[in-house]
Amino acid sequence: MIQKLRKRFIMTVMYCFLPVLLLILTAVNCVYRYNVYSDIDRRLVYLADSFIGPPQGMIDSTPGHMRQWLDMNDAGIMSPYSYFIFSGYMTLDVRMQSVELLSYALGEDANPVLQGILGGAKDFGNVGQYRYYAAQRADPYNLVLLRCENEFEAMRSLLHSSILVGLGCFLLVLLLVTAFSGRAIRPFAENIENQKRFISNAGHELKTPLGVIVSDLDMQVLEGGETEWIANAQVQADHLALLIEQLMTYTLLDEKNNRPAPAPVDLSALGELLLSDYRPLTLSKALTLTADIEPNVTAMGNENALRTLLSVLLDNAVKYTPEGGRVCLRIRREKKAVVTVENTCEGLEGVRLDQLFERFYRAPLHRATQEGSGLGLSIAHDIAALYGGSIRAEAPAPGSVVFTAEL
Numbered sequence: 001m002i003q004k005l006r007k008r009f010i011m012t013v014m015y016c017f018l019p020v021l022l023l024i025l026t027a028v029n030c031v032y033r034y035n036v037y038s039d040i041d042r043r044l045v046y047l048a049d050s051f052i053g054p055p056q057g058m059i060d061s062t063p064g065h066m067r068q069w070l071d072m073n074d075a076g077i078m079s080p081y082s083y084f085i086f087s088g089y090m091t092l093d094v095r096m097q098s099v100e101l102l103s104y105a106l107g108e109d110a111n112p113v114l115q116g117i118l119g120g121a122k123d124f125g126n127v128g129q130y131r132y133y134a135a136q137r138a139d140p141y142n143l144v145l146l147r148c149e150n151e152f153e154a155m156r157s158l159l160h161s162s163i164l165v166g167l168g169c170f171l172l173v174l175l176l177v178t179a180f181s182g183r184a185i186r187p188f189a190e191n192i193e194n195q196k197r198f199i200s201n202a203g204h205e206l207k208t209p210l211g212v213i214v215s216d217l218d219m220q221v222l223e224g225g226e227t228e229w230i231a232n233a234q235v236q237a238d239h240l241a242l243l244i245e246q247l248m249t250y251t252l253l254d255e256k257n258n259r260p261a262p263a264p265v266d267l268s269a270l271g272e273l274l275l276s277d278y279r280p281l282t283l284s285k286a287l288t289l290t291a292d293i294e295p296n297v298t299a300m301g302n303e304n305a306l307r308t309l310l311s312v313l314l315d316n317a318v319k320y321t322p323e324g325g326r327v328c329l330r331i332r333r334e335k336k337a338v339v340t341v342e343n344t345c346e347g348l349e350g351v352r353l354d355q356l357f358e359r360f361y362r363a364p365l366h367r368a369t370q371e372g373s374g375l376g377l378s379i380a381h382d383i384a385a386l387y388g389g390s391i392r393a394e395a396p397a398p399g400s401v402v403f404t405a406e407l
Contacts, residue, residue, distance in 0.1 A: 013173075029162055043146060086142075133146075263302065265299055281318050286324050287323070287326065287327055289326075299387070300387060305387075314327070316341075336407060
């Protein structure tokens with residue numbers, strides 16, 4: 001239980017930390033991108049407003065000059081060819097040469113790119129390593145493209161760095177939370193240990209006087225015969241003995257050092273044995289007890305613990321099945337060993353079936369009409385979880401309930 005509490009604490013802290021970390025990293029990247037694009041867009045608007053003709057030397061440029069300009073731009077040296085301006089005022093020769101140079105820079109035919117920009121609805125956007133500004137789409141059009149390779153690379157580098165920093169922060173916080181989680185839950189762990197110690201000590205202390213009470217009641221029956229009061233006292237004594245036994249079982253399940261070592265257990269043989277024990281009880285209530293047990297179905301666990309699990313399911317079914325009802329035990333092999341106990345049952349309408357596995361929970365209709373402590377199904381649930389299994393309750397039809405344990 002302490003380990004589960006510690007894991008939940010760690011998971012809760014990390015689930016709270018992760019969105020905050022993602023929010024911070026996302027905000028940093030978004031603010032940086034916004035500032036970069038705002039600066040680029042201001043430069044584009046300036047170029048568009050300042051255009052009075054092609055950049056110096058544009059008409060005499062060749063692909064060789066373009067290669068030299070690209071090398072200069074990659075070295076961080078701004079040249080007149082770091083941008084392209086296309087205007088309806090340009091001569092055809094100038095536009096054709098500019099398109100040729102832009103195609104060389106983009107590595108693809110620039111004509112459909114330009115047509116797509118002028119025919120689109122966005123004033124600003126990205127094309128390859130360039131950012132464009134369509135200042136005017138109608139003739140005479142005005143389109144500016146600015147090479148922003150360094151800015152784009154800086155944004156990508158920041159994103160990659162943010163991912164690495166975020167991952168590092170997450171792992172560091174996870175390490176710190178794991179290291180200090182024991183100290184954080186220590187008060188709760190101490191309270192749980194004190195509760196278990198109290199239950200264990202109280203159980204041992206109650207066993208002796210309870211044994212004396214039971215012995216005295218038996219002597220009264222032998223000497224004076226059984227009366228209504230003695231019979232009622234015996235029923236309550238048996239109920240108290242069952243409660244003490246189940247509480248002691250809980251403390252043993254929670255004690256890691258006292259857990260039974262897992263070993264192959266023949267569930268088929270165990271089920272057949274328990275059926276013979278419960279047949280007299282079913283006959284006394286006129287119940288129909290059936291079984292569908294595949295041979296040689298085994299599961300890893302402790303025989304006594306798995307016997308307790310099966311006994312709890314059968315005892316629960318027999319106890320809460322009304323007279324004339326039916327109880328069916330099925331044991332089969334799927335991916336895991338599957339134990340199913342189905343019985344007719346009333347009073348579960350409006351009840352969340354997962355509540356049946358909570359400690360001391362009993363359905364409202366059965367609290368005053370049936371004996372029990374409300375611990376049986378909770379113990380069965382913990383035994384299944386102890387050996388890597390699970391148990392669930394389903395109501396396939398009104399008046400019927402099915403408990404399925406996968407081991």
